[in-house]
Amino acid sequence: MTYDFAEHAKLDASDLFWQHPRSVLGDAELQATCRDWIAQRAGRYPHWSAADFERHVEGFALGEHLHKPLLALSTGSLRKLWMAAAWASGAALTLIDEPLAALDKPSMRYVQETLNEFTVQDQVERFGKARRCIIVTHWDEMEGVDWDGVLTLA
16 A cells, blocks of 8 residues: 555645744744644644544643643643644645654653554555655654654665
8 A cells, every 4th residue: 555646746735734843933923822823723724623633632631731822832842732733734745853852751652653543554444545644754763653664864
């Protein structure tokens, strides 16, 4: 089973989710609450799933932070927020850089479990075809994830 890249050869901006984990956020974005930031993302992605987002908020134990401005979040909590949004976006192509960086052990396990939901085989079983491609950069193979493919850069 494979992901049909030709089917998604021309992506709209709403078909791509990428949040650079080390990007410098502007003052307005830093002052926005997590809920405001999420509302902006939900409006940007037509396949956004509020139910999926809430599931990932629960999986990452982020609920107590959603009323806070982004400025008040730790690096790890920001990463969790961004990954929850990425997975809820419904974007055909999602890029995630070093997903385990700055995370606690329970969150690392949650990331690994969640990434397994995006394997081609799992998507075909649930939807009849692979609708999404998640590309992850990580310094090692990341145990616990059944990758569809691994590319090692030397």
